[in-house]
Amino acid sequence: MSGLVLKLAPRERVLINGAVLENGDKRARISIISPNANVLRLRDALHPDDANTPVRRVCYICQLLISGDAEEQQGRQQVLHGIEQLESVFLDTGSNDLLGRARSFVNDGNYYQATKQLRRLLLTEAYLLGVGR
Numbered sequence: 001m002s003g004l005v006l007k008l009a010p011r012e013r014v015l016i017n018g019a020v021l022e023n024g025d026k027r028a029r030i031s032i033i034s035p036n037a038n039v040l041r042l043r044d045a046l047h048p049d050d051a052n053t054p055v056r057r058v059c060y061i062c063q064l065l066i067s068g069d070a071e072e073q074q075g076r077q078q079v080l081h082g083i084e085q086l087e088s089v090f091l092d093t094g095s096n097d098l099l100g101r102a103r104s105f106v107n108d109g110n111y112y113q114a115t116k117q118l119r120r121l122l123l124t125e126a127y128l129l130g131v132g133r
């Protein structure tokens with residue numbers, strides 16, 4: 001048996017295929033064995049008002065695709081266009097590797113993994129934008 005394993009804290013919420021699930025009072029471990037399940041930890045979810053930088057906007061579109069709140073074809077094109085734009089700004093090898101992996105995951109329809117790659121750019125983006133200095 002393979003798939004995604006979620007380790008949930010007490011009262012943690014997760015969105016799976018459009019349904020919000022809340023864990024009970026104790027820690028739990030859930031194995032999701034369906035290969036195409038859409039999963040989003042709500043603690044990781046971006047509020048629309050927080051999608052205020054280029055990387056966060058692309059992450060937010062991925063989030064909408066995961067939750068089923070965006071039409072897949074149009075959302076996929078928006079994410080791929082956003083990644084293309086980010087590649088013109090993030091010129092270092094590490095960032096371009098992350099963007100390449102994100103693009104590959106988007107092309108495979110794996111928006112969860114694409115988001116994980118894109119989130120790794122948030123600190124670099126903050127540095128480039130001068131946020132937190």
